[in-house]
Amino acid sequence: MEALPGILLVALATSLGWGLRGEWGHWWGATVPGAFCGMSLWLAFGAGEGMWQMISFGAVMAVSLSLGGTLSYGKIVGYVKSEHDRSPMFGVLALFLVGGLWGYFGGTALGLLATGHDYTLADMALWAVSASIGAFGAYKILVVGLDLHLSPPRSDAWAAVLGGAFATALFFILYARDWTVIRFAVFGWIGFGGGFSLGSLIHRACQGKGLRVDSWKFMEHSVGFWGGLSLAIAAFLHDGLDVIPIDHVLRLTSALVVLWLVPYLNISDNFRYWYSERAWISRHTYAIFQLSALLSLPLLVYLMNDLIPASADSGGIGIFVALLGFLTLMAIAKFRFDLSRVRLQVDALFLSEAAACALILALFH
Numbered sequence: 462m463e464a465l466p467g468i469l470l471v472a473l474a475t476s477l478g479w480g481l482r483g484e485w486g487h488w489w490g491a492t493v494p495g496a497f498c499g500m501s502l503w504l505a506f507g508a509g510e511g512m513w514q515m516i517s518f519g520a521v522m523a524v525s526l527s528l529g530g531t532l533s534y535g536k537i538v539g540y541v542k543s544e545h546d547r548s549p550m551f552g553v554l555a556l557f558l559v560g561g562l563w564g565y566f567g568g569t570a571l572g573l574l575a576t577g578h579d580y581t582l583a584d585m586a587l588w589a590v591s592a593s594i595g596a597f598g599a600y601k602i603l604v605v606g607l608d609l610h611l612s613p614p615r616s617d618a619w620a621a622v623l624g625g626a627f628a629t630a631l632f633f634i635l636y637a638r639d640w641t642v643i644r645f646a647v648f649g650w651i652g653f654g655g656g657f658s659l660g661s662l663i664h665r666a667c668q669g670k671g672l673r674v675d676s677w678k679f680m681e682h683s684v685g686f687w688g689g690l691s692l693a694i695a696a697f698l699h700d701g702l703d704v705i706p707i708d709h710v711l712r713l714t715s716a717l718v719v720l721w722l723v724p725y726l727n728i729s730d731n732f733r734y735w736y737s738e739r740a741w742i743s744r745h746t747y748a749i750f751q752l753s754a755l756l757s758l759p760l761l762v763y764l765m766n767d768l769i770p771a772s773a774d775s776g777g778i779g780i781f782v783a784l785l786g787f788l789t790l791m792a793i794a795k796f797r798f799d800l801s802r803v804r805l806q807v808d809a810l811f812l813s814e815a816a817a818c819a820l821i822l823a824l825f826h
Contacts, residue, residue: 466825467505468693470818474501474785475689476682477814480807481727483681484792488530489726493788494685495519495526495567496723498692500781501818502571504826506696508704512777513712517705518574520715523723525570529563532619534657536612538680541661542668549665553658555611560657561650562622564688568649569629571692572642575699580637588632592625599624645695652691656684675803682810712769713762720780721761724788725754731795741797778826782819789815 478494485493499522503515537559539545540552573580603609603620611619626646633642660683667676696702707715729751736747793808 463825464697466821468690468697470505470821471498471501471693471696472686472690473814473821474498474818475692476686477785477789477811477818479685479688480678480682480811480814481788481792482685483678484795485727485730486530488527489730491527491530491563492523492723493727494689495523496719497785498522498526498567498685498689499571500719500777500784501689502693502696503702504777504781504822505693506701508701510775510777511704512774512780513707513715514704514774515777515781516719517707517711517715518571518702520718521570521574522567523718526563526567528566528622529559531616532559532562532622533612533615534559536615538661538664538677540612542665553661556657556661557654558611558623559619559654560684560688561654562619562626563657563684564649564651564653564691565626565646566622566629566649567653567688568646568692568695569633569642571649571696572639572645574705575645575696575702576639576641577703578637578639578641584637587636588629591628591632595628595631596621596625599627641699645692645699648691648695649688653684653688655691656687659683659687673802675807678807678810682814709769713765716765716769717758717761719784721758724784724791727788728791729754731791734795778822782822785815785818 474497475494478497481493482490484490496519500515500519502522503511503518507514507518534556536545537552537555540547540555541549542552543549600617600621603623604617609620610617630643630646633639633646657680660680663683664676664680667674667679732742732747732750735741736744789811793811796804
């Protein structure tokens, strides 16, 4: 795929995913832009067709971007709009921090997929321990010791994630000396952090002018667009993404994350909303869905064990477009019967970005 269409594909796919994330929220919602980002990165810059490569990239990015779901930013957006006692500049910088931390670990994960370094399980364990110590220590120093709070009384998980990011940087600079990972991590921070700050300013402007649009949704799309754009540029400057070794277990695990876990987590949020918030379905319907979904897991594992050895390593575009379309429709369906002007604008934006991604793939792949 040519560079510009490839970069645009990743930006639009991640933007759509982040918009969908806003329908579900939390860490499980963040798996959606992660999966879309990883899969589209491979389709745009991967070495060959590589269906299983695409699914593996999607799984790794889904897990890594879900980490940011622990971070609270709702009140920070209010600072940018001058709704609370802190300045708009504080809000903009705080969103750059929160969005940057979100993108930092996504970039780190992509860097690990792109690097030429060979890491052992012991290396990864050492990194995990270092990041855990950094997270624990930073929280105790910044929050408990120095009494620093980003948006009280909201969660101060930012301090722990910041400590983990600092320890991660030390690990890959001093121990591994892997500048590829650091470079991708920096691109992730700048893209996601900058996209969050820029989106919040757009949100402030729309609110100030009284425009009848869901500018909060535009802000979410901005996070994904600029974050995806930055990681796509990083992949392009890296001269593309090489094939990574994938055994049977990794293929199975990746397929379960992308094709079962991500849809299940977020469709489950739909059913919870329909049951507990709107009473559109009964308690028994909710229970039947959960039971059916869980029972489908061992069946899927059984089927995948047979399909993986026999399947050709092609058809990635079809899987990507199908997942993208399915989750888009699920996000639209969550607030069914809502025909308000603002809601229809949101749904139209979802459909437009999904269609744009499919069109780019059809024209340039």
